[in-house]
Amino acid sequence: MSEAAERVREYEWRDQDFKFLAGLLHEKTGIVLTEKKKEMMYGRLVRRLRALSIPSFADYCKYLQGSSGKKELGFTLNAITTNTTDFFREKHHFEYLRDQILPPVNKQVGLNSAHHFRIWSAGCSSGQEPYSIAMVMRNVLGPSARNCKILATDLDSNMLATAKFGQYDAEKCRETIPRTYRASYTQRVKDSEGDLVKMKDEVKNLITYKQLNLLHDWPMKGKFDIIFCRNVMIYFDKETQDKLVRRYATYLKPSGILFIGHSESLLSVSDIYKCEGKTTYRLLR
Numbered sequence: 332m333s334e335a336a337e338r339v340r341e342y343e344w345r346d347q348d349f350k351f352l353a354g355l356l357h358e359k360t361g362i363v364l365t366e367k368k369k370e371m372m373y374g375r376l377v378r379r380l381r382a383l384s385i386p387s388f389a390d391y392c393k394y395l396q397g398s399s400g401k402k403e404l405g406f407t408l409n410a411i412t413t414n415t416t417d418f419f420r421e422k423h424h425f426e427y428l429r430d431q432i433l434p435p436v437n438k439q440v441g442l443n444s445a446h447h448f449r450i451w452s453a454g455c456s457s458g459q460e461p462y463s464i465a466m467v468m469r470n471v472l473g474p475s476a477r478n479c480k481i482l483a484t485d486l487d488s489n490m491l492a493t494a495k496f497g498q499y500d501a502e503k504c505r506e507t508i509p510r511t512y513r514a515s516y517t518q519r520v521k522d523s524e525g526d527l528v529k530m531k532d533e534v535k536n537l538i539t540y541k542q543l544n545l546l547h548d549w550p551m552k553g554k555f556d557i558i559f560c561r562n563v564m565i566y567f568d569k570e571t572q573d574k575l576v577r578r579y580a581t582y583l584k585p586s587g588i589l590f591i592g593h594s595e596s597l598l599s600v601s602d603i604y605k606c607e608g609k610t611t612y613r614l615l616r
């Protein structure tokens with residue numbers, strides 16, 4: 332950043348404040364914020380300083396270390412997470428789910444079956460990923476889908492609130508949700524924000540949303556048939572990524588599937604997972 336640009340900033344943004352905040356966020360979330368992210372971080376956090384009438388980033392760092400720090404940290408984390416997502420993003424995973432995984436499940440999950448098929452969307456952001464999973468499940472399994480459970484978790488409480496609400500911009504939905512799914516599982520609504528699409532209860536009811544930091548304890552009981560953890564690990568350092576994918580292995584049923592994002596790889600854990608196709612991995616036991 333040039334000296335001139337530095338001068339027009341509303342708040343001084345010292346290297347030591349950036350380093351303190353980046354260190355704190357790394358410790359709490361695993362997210363790595365390098366120098367390249369310095370501008371982005373300023374832009375995202377400056378709103379908090381204004382909202383709290385805090386005069387400088389140095390004071391914001393002190394505030395985070397003081398008695399209000401624990402509460403404020405939630406706002407800091409919400410501001411800093413990157414939540415980009417979409418319905419049917421990386422659509423090969425949903426095709427694999429529809430064509431390879433669910434047809435045999437159809438036989439096991441009869442209407443009165445005690446068999447529970449469990450999927451975890453880890454880092455679900457504003458809900459488009461778990462709703463895409465739910466629509467495919469409902470479509471392939473019909474009413475038996477109600478014996479399936481989707482757990483959707485994220486660190487960001489704002490994203491979880493949006494996900495639970497389950498209403499999205501109608502035009503975006505037209506572009507990303509296939510027509511037959513839109514017709515069956517969504518409903519048009521209008522409000523002050525314009526044309527919206529609301530997810531119907533038959534897909535909403537398949538999903539349970541919970542706030543969960545992937546670096547903390549995982550309170551879930553039982554194992555999952557599939558874990559989606561896509562475009563989340565990309566923000567973590569290598570060591571955190573490795574720990575996470577090894578930890579996922581302990582939460583997968585035998586031969587369970589882990590879907591990861593397009594720029595992520597599981598090369599370092601080829602002793603645990605076998606690649607079954609593009610960013611699709613099967614547990615080797």
Ligand SMILES: C[S@@+](CC[C@H](N)C(=O)[O-])C[C@H]1O[C@@H](n2cnc3c(N)ncnc32)[C@H](O)[C@@H]1O
Pocket residue numbers: 359360361362412413414415416417420453454455456457460484485486487490543544545546560561562563566592
């Ligand atoms: C880019 S979005 C990915 C959303 C979706 N999985 C997809 O691929 O479209 C990444 C999400 O990971 C969440 N996240 C980042 N660090 C996390 C952590 N330590 N624990 C839980 N969620 C985290 C963010 O809040 C964000 O919503």
